[in-house]
Amino acid sequence: MALIAAAGKAATAAEAVAPPPKLVLFMAIDGFPQEQFVKYYDQLADGGLKLLLDKGAWYGNNHYSHATTYTGVGHATLLSCAHPYKHGVIGNDWIDKQTKKRVYSTEDPRHKYLDEETPDHAGTSPFNIKVTTVGDELIYANGKSKVIAIAGKDRSSIGLAGQFSVAYLHSTTTGRFITSDYYMAAYPEWWTAFYANKPQDKFFGQTWTLSMPDEAYARSVPDNQPWSTNYKGLGVKFPHPIDGGGASDKPGKGYYDATMWTPFGDLLMLDFVKAAIDGENLGRNPSGAPDLLALSWTSHDYVNHLFGPESRQSHDQTVRLDRVFADLFKFIDERVGLDNVLITLSADHGFMNIPEYSSSRRLDAGRIDPEAMINDVNAALSKQYGDGKYVTTWWNPNLYVDYAMLAERKLDKVEVEEAIASFLREYPGVEAVFTRTQLERGQMPATRLAKQVTLAWHQKISGDIVIMNKPNWYLFAKPKGYASTHGSPWAYDTNVPLAMYGPAWIAPGKYGDSETVDLARTVAHILNVRPPNGCEGSVLTEMLR
Known part of the structure; x- marks a missing residue:
């Protein structure tokens, strides 16, 4: 009897399910x-x-x-x-x-x-x-x-x-x-x-x-x-x-x-x-x-x-x-x-x-110029490793590293990546920086931000250095191309x-x-x-x- 009752309830429940929408x-x-x-x-x-x-x-x-x-x-x-x-x-x-x-x-x-x-x-x-x-x-x-x-x-x-x-x-x-x-x-x-x-x-x-x-x-x-x-x-x-x-x-x-x-x-x-x-x-x-x-x-x-x-x-x-x-x-x-x-x-x-509106509300805000940032990175690395364009280009929010040049000069890939990241972590408007080696090896910190970056990064397609801007800071291809933008991990x-x-x-x-x-x-x-x-x-x- 219990089995029959259970079967009856199941049938009633199935009948109550609405058909899919048209x-x-x-x-x-x-x-x-x-x-x-x-x-x-x-x-x-x-x-x-x-x-x-x-x-x-x-x-x-x-x-x-x-x-x-x-x-x-x-x-x-x-x-x-x-x-x-x-x-x-x-x-x-x-x-x-x-x-x-x-x-x-x-x-x-x-x-x-x-x-x-x-x-x-x-x-x-x-x-x-x-x-x-x-x-x-x-x-x-x-x-x-x-x-x-x-x-x-x-x-x-x-x-x-x-x-x-x-x-x-x-x-x-x-x-x-x-x-x-x-x-x-x-x-x-x-x-x-x-x-x-x-x-x-x-x-x-x-x-x-x-x-x-x-x-x-x-x-x-x-x-x-x-x-x-x-x-x-x-x-x-x-x-x-x-x-x-x-x-x-x-x-x-x-x-x-x-x-x-x-x-x-x-x-x-x-x-x-x-x-x-x-x-x-x-x-x-x-x-x-x-x-x-x-x-x-x-x-x-x-x-x-x-x-x-x-x-x-x-x-x-x-x-x-x-x-x-x-x-x-x-x-x-x-x-x-x-x-x-x-x-x-x-x-x-x-x-x-x-950003300027946020600044008027006394928030830390500003604009990052990616091209200037690349020039600054390459200038810093040139002093350390010799003249060169170590970072070749930018596409939100990735920098691309010239690994072929590093191999030709017999430079350690991980060391150069970390040198780039260390420089950028002190750059105005930058919240965090992650390297290809970190992401490939799963050596990311146990933070929500790191998890967000991991979900966004594709090993075969993404760039080599991932930059996360601070809240209220504009990070886009042209810093004054638009008044406002998006693309960040912030709420x-x-x-x-x-x-x-x-x-x-x-x-x-x-x-x-x-x-x-x-x-x-x-x-x-x-x-x-x-x-x-x-x-x-x-x-x-x-x-x-």
Whole structure:
């Protein structure tokens, strides 16, 4: 009798399990720290981000576990639930060990863009990504699901799309969302019809103005600060012209590029996303199989680079993007029904405050010039070992050592590495330095920072000296190229949203600790597919029904 009762309970439990969603809407906001997810709550629309905050589950202390919080790294992590040491995307760019040339994270010269020129180092395929994604495993499981990724950046869409899906990315040449011949031989009919009347031109000559009264931005830093960056002809204060710097009286490359650095870029993407949903019939798969639509909203990252997350521009862009989400969710509800949709939200990285703003708050902050740092290192080593270029180049956050020269001079590799590290540990703005020998031999200190660096470092791809900047210090290729940046192991860069909505699968509420790799693992669990092959995330069982 006990066995029969147990069997009955098991059957009841099995019957209670909800079927997989008809559509997974997997969203990332580029450069969106957790603090901005909740900071403007009182100004959010009811049907946008509040849908996730009020009716979904979200983790307030979700973090990336790797140290290199860059766009390519984050997007390769999000749907693979793998760390960089496994998925192989250790930065947006790196130096090839054999050719000594730059490699862009999603470049693949074997493949070209459809219907337009392919620039050097353009992102055209996932060749450099060494693992699968949830979308890949969903396609493997049933062979009938549609999986599409759309983003403003090639490294974002390609990272989310994985090996077997379709990636669309924004072209600054034509203003269209395009793809490459890796994914298809020709565009579908819905794509051609969508671009027949050049919808990408409709914002030309408009200006970006505040969407709310001035007093609504009291919590944010006023614009026209001396540290803001006048980039793409946008200026440093409201209103911001959207014309590409006024170089032409009609839409062209300057305008198409500048548009994505403003909230108008989100509106362009929204229009294309709607066309893709209808054109591909997403969420209404005739076979009944789940579909997956992965979106990365790029403009927020660009706004934060130019004005900082503390700015009125970033504040306004967030509120405007919230309205875009409300529009998109309503659109999907009308076609698929939100009860049939699993919505997730995260980000590829957070963002630091502008160093000069941090200094004004009496924090230790500044900017490191990588080229000057290389020159200083080589000058110091030349005094010790003889004239030479011991460090050849830099790519965030790695220095590359000329080991061939060391061998030729019969210099001890470990000794020179340690000499470089010792010099840099005293360099202004540097928190910690790790060497190739330390990482290869597992001789890392027992600290969280060392663990973050280990997860971010790939033996065959990464550089030789890894530099971690101090909190609030800017470390990027050009110290004054942007007002603000990201890429560090500090909480403002690692703490990003992890939120999920789906009444059939998700128990609403605010939760505590999680890792970003847990998100894709949980989505795979809900879809009843195997985890991606490099996955190290855990299923967030506490927030599941």
